[in-house]
Structure formats: structure tokens, C-alpha cells
Amino acid sequence: MKTLQTNRQIDRLLIDYVMCEAAVIALVINASGKIEQTNAHMDRLAGGSVVGRSFAAQIIDFHDTFDIDKYLPASERPFLFNIKTHHGLPQTYYFHFHRLLDDKILAIGQQDAGETENMRSTLVGLNNELNNLTRQLQKKTAALERLDAQKNQFFGIAAHDIRQPLSVIKMFSEFLDTETTEQLSSSHREFLGYIRKSALLMEDILNDFLDFSVFEAGQLTLHKSPTDITPWLAQAVLPSSMLASQKGVEIVVTPPNDGSLLFIDTSKMAQVVNNLLGNALKFSHSGDRIVVELFFSDTEIVLSVQDQGPGISRENQQRLFEPFVRLHAAPRLSEKSSGLGLAIVKKIVTAHGGRVWVESEPGQGATFFVALPRTDPATPAGNVNKDRLTNKNQVSTLLRKKAIDNSQEPPAPKSVLPQ
Amino acid sequence: MVDEKVFALYLEALLKGNRSQCGQLVDRLLEADIDIKDLYTGLFQDSLYRVGELWENNTISVATEHVATAITEGLLSRLYPRIFAAEHCGKKAVISCVANEWHQIGGKMVADIFELNGWDTDFIGANTPVDDLVRHIDLVGPDVLGLSLSLYSNMEVLLQTIATIRSHFHELHIFCGGQAFRWGGLEKLRQITGTEYIPSLHVLEQTLVN
Structure with a gap:
């Protein structure tokens, strides 16, 4: 009698353990495949009770062919199923199914400790390998x-x-x-x-x-000051216009239609203008025109330099601003350069919080754009700027349109060279 | 190309979690001067496809699948010196998984194929929230965005992600790929202009070369 009581006590304790604490799945499934009873581990996996739901809905079944009768009568071999979990990452359990007296089914599933151990040792090994690789990489x-x-x-x-x-x-x-x-x-x-x-x-x-x-070396220091864009641009273009006139090329500057002040390092930005004009001149022939324009948006002022040179293919446009890259048609021998001019342009413009890009089709000249923020970029930037999110081609088109819309009469191009 | 016998040996080692044997087989192929792209498609991709099938058929566990993936990722990093040595063409790609998608190895292999073809590629990785993706695209200004999807259950997240990206970047070319499309989703994807489905690394390679 005492032994029987002890056995019942052990049974009770084991059942309580399985139902409340053990990391195994225990389910009672009725004849129509619905779950009638679950243990706490299953509820924890599912993120709540699954009583009343179909067992088939709790497993990942790519082929939608699950039939519990295939797994009965109970086999010594467990069946592998991947259980859906509330955090979205499925977990593998090995199930045994037992038919109960009232035609219900007891499903018991457990994980394979050997597999988990194998995964752990592989991941530890990989982690060590990656740490060593990271160390070598840092060195x-x-x-x-x-x-x-x-x-x-x-x-x-x-x-x-x-x-x-x-x-x-x-x-x-x-x-x-x-x-x-x-x-x-x-x-x-x-x-x-x-x-x-x-x-x-x-x-x-x-x-x-x-x-x-x-x-x-990271030693670019800008000495920025509020600068009236109109006289500054006229001055900045002058050195290149002298060279252009010697070559028989005309530099045309469209007068800006906005008296805005820009917060720039005038000397460095003049270098930008001269490098862009120098680049345009290199690929211009006598009689060609180089057009310098300004466009205005609410957030940026865009300077463009347009030449009538041989143009640049789309693939080559991507690499133009890298140092020592010469992708244009070959310039004349007397006009060889360091291959750094456009890289320097990009460095200076970027340091101003601006951006630079080119638009061109082979055989149809090239237009270089420099966009500078109207406000000092040292001011903390806000959220993602919608203007910047649009395609750069669109920006230039919009800016062109805006520049024309803003003035009743489009300004006539004016050469900075003495006529 | 990868010999069938070598493939079978590699797959067996991969399923047993035998990292060192997998490494030795790859080293032997590299010594035999196999084309890196063949290694990617003929060994890594095909073996992981097979692992995926075995998982779907309830033949192997999640743990075995994760070990196989982790071993493959480790082997990929051995090839980086060769991958990153390619002459760059100046084009940029961003490759990412969408939010809630934790299977990143497909996307990583896509990023590597871009690198092998001279593209500068940012691989953002698994489970990337769409806001982070938008910020990264704005920062990098890629020519192409690639989105990788392994689980069909994440298809809606992918479509929502594309809609959000499209609202910010009207003309950015987007392509998608991954095992999830074996179960559907192509029709919806094709309704979004400027979006393309790339079914395999081999097709991606052909597209980049041409």
C-alpha cells in the first residue's frame, strides 16, 4: 500500500514537472486534430495558449500534407517537426505520438541535446576563428x-x-x-x-x-564667411577666363537671380570653380563655349559648369571624382594634369557639407554640378532631406525649372570676357 | 565546375557539422584554381539549397541548418581577399534583408557576386528596419538596391519595404531574390515598376557581366 502511494506520488510529481517546468512539449490532441491540453513549455514557445487550435497549424509544413495518422501507431523512431514560435524563429522537436483510450493522441516532443551541443561547439569554433581574423584584420x-x-x-x-x-x-x-x-x-x-x-x-x-x-591627412581647415555669391563667382571665374581666351574658348556666366549669402571658404571654393573650369577647358576646342550657371532651391544653391567636350560615358562618370583617374578622352599633351583636380573638388565641396556630380552623354558635352547648403552645415542636420532623396538628374531638372520660373524674363547669358 | 563526388562529400560534411572537412574540400578546390563564381554557385549555393530542402522535408533540424549556414559563412570569409581584389568599376550596390528576415547568407553571397564584378557593395545584413535602410541608401547613394528574402511569411514585409523605399527614391533600381519566391509573390513584385526578380546567383552574374 505504501509503495503504491509512493508510486502515485512519483507519478504526480513527474506529471507536474512535465506540465509546468520541463523543456519538452506535451499535448493532448483530439480526433479532429485540435489541441485539447498543453503544457507550460508549449505555451511559452507559442507565446500563449494554443488550446483549441489545430496541431498542424503549430508546425511548419511546407507541403501542407500533414496527417497525424501517418505517425501512428507509436513508433520507436521519433518524428522531426519544426514548431512555430512567437518570436518567429522555428525550433525543431522530435515527437512521439501515442493513441489514448478515448481516441485522443498524446504528443510528446523534445529537442536533441546532441544537436544543440554540436551547434554550440561549431559556433564557438567559428566565433574564435572570426575573432582571430578580426584581430589580423585590425593589425x-x-x-x-x-x-x-x-x-x-x-x-x-x-x-x-x-x-x-x-x-x-x-x-x-x-x-x-x-x-x-x-x-x-x-x-x-x-x-x-x-x-x-x-x-x-x-x-x-x-x-x-x-x-x-x-x-x-585630414588637415583641411575651412575659413568660412558669409559671401555674396554674385561678385564672388565673377571673381572666381576670372583666372580661368584668361586661359580660355588664349585657347579661343568663351566662358559664359549666367548672372544669378538671387542675392543670397553663402557660408563658404572663398579661397577653397574658388579653387573648386577653377578646377571645374580647368577640366572643361582641357576638353574644349577653339570656338567652344563653357557655360557657368547658378540654380536655387529652398535648401541648396547649385553651381553648374557645362562644356561642349566629348562627354563621359555613364560607367566612367562614377569614377571621375576618384584621385588619379583619367577617364575622359585624352587631353592635349600640354594640358596634362595631376589627375587630382576633381578629387580635390569633391573633398572641398564635401567639407562644405555639399555634394558634387556630373551629367553627360558621350558626344554631347558634360555638366558638372556643385550643390552647397544654404545654411551652415555645422548646424545639426535634421531628418533625411527630401530634396536629397530625389534622383540627382531630377534635382538638376527641377532646379533648372525653378530658376526659369522664378524670373519673369530668363536672363541672357553674359560673357565675363571682354568683348 | 564542382565535381559531383566533391559536392556529395562536402554536403555530407556540412550536414554533419564537420567544419574542418568542409574547409579542406574548399581549400582543395581553390588549389585546383576553381573559379570563385563556380564555387559560389556550384558549391555554396547548391549545398545550401539542398540543406533548405532537407529542412523543409523535416529531414534535418533547425540546428543542423544553422550549423551548415554558419560553416558556409565562415568559408566565405576565407575568400574575401580574392573577392575584394577585383578592379572596381565605380558602381555601388546596397544589399539587405528586410525586417524580421534573419537568413542573411543569400544576401551576403549576392553582395560578394557584386564585389567580384567590381561593384562597391554594402551588405547591411539580417533583420534591417526600413528606416535604417532608407538612411543608409541616402548616405551611400547606390545605383542598385538588392533585397533578399528567404521566408515566404516575410513577403508582405518585403512589399511594404519596397513601397517605402520607392516613396523616397523614385528611380532607384531595386531587385529581389531568395528562396521565398519559390512559394509565390512574383505577381505582386512585378506590379511595382523598376523592380526586378533575380532567381539565382548565376542569373545575377550573367546580368552583371552583360
Whole structure:
């Protein structure tokens, strides 16, 4: 009698354990496949009681062919089913099904501890491997950063040290040209001209190297001030317009229709204008026109430089602003450059909180755009700007339209060159 | 191409969770100078498809499937020095999974195929909320957005994600792919302009090359 009582007590304790605490699934399913009783573990997996629901609906059945009779009578082999869970990640349980006396079915499912252990050891191994890889990667990154800093330093020192002898070449070739005009033959004077031109070209390239090494070293400091865009643009275009006139190219500036002040570093932004114009000039021929325009939106002012050069394919447009990339049709020998001009443009514009892009079709010239924020970007930015989210082509189209809509009479293009 | 015998050995090791044997088989293929794209499609993709089928047929467990995926992801990282060495063409792609989608390896392999073809690719990963995706696209300005979907139950989330992205970026080209489309969703996807379905890594590769 005592043994019987003890056995009943053990049964009761085991049932309580299975129903309330154990990490196994215990379900009673009726003849129509509905769940009549569940244990706490099943409720925890489902995120609530599943009593009254179909058992088939609790498992992932890709083929929609679940039939519980296939798994009866009870087999020694468990059946694998993936149980849906409330957090969306299914879990695998191995089920045994037992038919009860009243035609109901007891389903008991448990996880495979061996599989879980295998997964754990694989994940620990992978985690160790990835940690070691990350360590190696960080070491390589640190070494590359040191190398990059050395490269920038070398760039700067080399450019600086070459400048000194170059100044001597420039100075004495100019001196010879002015002081010995009478004594030199015309071909000798022509040679002197080549020396001077080459020295000037090399000086431009060195200046680009110096600028770029400063930018790359993260030492670009902007001295920004509120600037009236109209006189500033006219001044900024002047140096390039002199070069253009020598080449027989006309630079046309559309007068801006807005007296807004822009918060910019005038010297650096003038470099942007000159680099863009220099680039346009490189690919222009005598008789061509380069058009400089300004467009206005509520949030940005956009400067565009349009040339009549050979144009740029869509694939090549993507790489234009990378350093040392020359994707245009070849410029003339005398107009070789460092390959840094557009990269410098991008660095300066980005430092102003602006953006730069190009639109072009092969054979139809190219238009470079520089968009600068109307407000100082040092002010904390708000949410995502809708203007910026639209396609860049659309921005330019909208801006064009806006510029025309805003003025009763579209302003006539005006050349900055003396007529 | 991957030999059938090698594939069978690899799949067996993958299902047993034998990481070191999988690694050795891949190393042997690399030593034999197999094309990385063949390795991706003929070994990694096909073996994971097989793993997925076995899971769907209740032949293997979630744990086995996760181990197989984790082993494959680990092997992919061994190939990165080769993948990232490709000459870049200046184009950018963003690849992501939608919110609630935790299966990321398909998307990762798609990102790698883009890299192999010279694209700069950002792979954002599993379970990416749509707001984060919008911010990232705005930041990066990609030419293409790729969305990967493994579970059909997440199809509505995908379609909502595309609608949100489209409201911000009207002309961004979007393509989708993943095992979820075996169960439907193509009709709805085709109704959204500028959106394309790419059925496999092989088709993606062909599309990028052409």
C-alpha cells in the first residue's frame, strides 16, 4: 500500500514537472486534430495558449500534407517537426505520438541535446576563428593607416622640395626671355617658352599634390564667411577666363537671380570653380563655349559648369571624382594634369557639407554640378532631406525649372570676357 | 565546375557539422584554381539549397541548418581577399534583408557576386528596419538596391519595404531574390515598376557581366 502511494506520488510529481517546468512539449490532441491540453513549455514557445487550435497549424509544413495518422501507431523512431514560435524563429522537436483510450493522441516532443551541443561547439569554433581574423584584420588596418600617413607625408615633402628648384627654373627662364630677347634666335625663344610652360604645368601639379596630401591627412581647415555669391563667382571665374581666351574658348556666366549669402571658404571654393573650369577647358576646342550657371532651391544653391567636350560615358562618370583617374578622352599633351583636380573638388565641396556630380552623354558635352547648403552645415542636420532623396538628374531638372520660373524674363547669358 | 563526388562529400560534411572537412574540400578546390563564381554557385549555393530542402522535408533540424549556414559563412570569409581584389568599376550596390528576415547568407553571397564584378557593395545584413535602410541608401547613394528574402511569411514585409523605399527614391533600381519566391509573390513584385526578380546567383552574374 505504501509503495503504491509512493508510486502515485512519483507519478504526480513527474506529471507536474512535465506540465509546468520541463523543456519538452506535451499535448493532448483530439480526433479532429485540435489541441485539447498543453503544457507550460508549449505555451511559452507559442507565446500563449494554443488550446483549441489545430496541431498542424503549430508546425511548419511546407507541403501542407500533414496527417497525424501517418505517425501512428507509436513508433520507436521519433518524428522531426519544426514548431512555430512567437518570436518567429522555428525550433525543431522530435515527437512521439501515442493513441489514448478515448481516441485522443498524446504528443510528446523534445529537442536533441546532441544537436544543440554540436551547434554550440561549431559556433564557438567559428566565433574564435572570426575573432582571430578580426584581430589580423585590425593589425593590417593599423599597418595600412601608418603606410597611408607616410605616403601623404612623402607626397607633401616631395612636392614641397621639388617646388624650390622649380621656382629657380621658372625665374631664370623668365629672366632669359626678357633679358636676352635680342641675342636669341626665334627657335631658342620658343624653347624658352616650352621651359616656362612646362614649369608652370609642373607647379600646378605639385600644388595639387600638396593640397591632396593635406586633405588626405585630414588637415583641411575651412575659413568660412558669409559671401555674396554674385561678385564672388565673377571673381572666381576670372583666372580661368584668361586661359580660355588664349585657347579661343568663351566662358559664359549666367548672372544669378538671387542675392543670397553663402557660408563658404572663398579661397577653397574658388579653387573648386577653377578646377571645374580647368577640366572643361582641357576638353574644349577653339570656338567652344563653357557655360557657368547658378540654380536655387529652398535648401541648396547649385553651381553648374557645362562644356561642349566629348562627354563621359555613364560607367566612367562614377569614377571621375576618384584621385588619379583619367577617364575622359585624352587631353592635349600640354594640358596634362595631376589627375587630382576633381578629387580635390569633391573633398572641398564635401567639407562644405555639399555634394558634387556630373551629367553627360558621350558626344554631347558634360555638366558638372556643385550643390552647397544654404545654411551652415555645422548646424545639426535634421531628418533625411527630401530634396536629397530625389534622383540627382531630377534635382538638376527641377532646379533648372525653378530658376526659369522664378524670373519673369530668363536672363541672357553674359560673357565675363571682354568683348 | 564542382565535381559531383566533391559536392556529395562536402554536403555530407556540412550536414554533419564537420567544419574542418568542409574547409579542406574548399581549400582543395581553390588549389585546383576553381573559379570563385563556380564555387559560389556550384558549391555554396547548391549545398545550401539542398540543406533548405532537407529542412523543409523535416529531414534535418533547425540546428543542423544553422550549423551548415554558419560553416558556409565562415568559408566565405576565407575568400574575401580574392573577392575584394577585383578592379572596381565605380558602381555601388546596397544589399539587405528586410525586417524580421534573419537568413542573411543569400544576401551576403549576392553582395560578394557584386564585389567580384567590381561593384562597391554594402551588405547591411539580417533583420534591417526600413528606416535604417532608407538612411543608409541616402548616405551611400547606390545605383542598385538588392533585397533578399528567404521566408515566404516575410513577403508582405518585403512589399511594404519596397513601397517605402520607392516613396523616397523614385528611380532607384531595386531587385529581389531568395528562396521565398519559390512559394509565390512574383505577381505582386512585378506590379511595382523598376523592380526586378533575380532567381539565382548565376542569373545575377550573367546580368552583371552583360
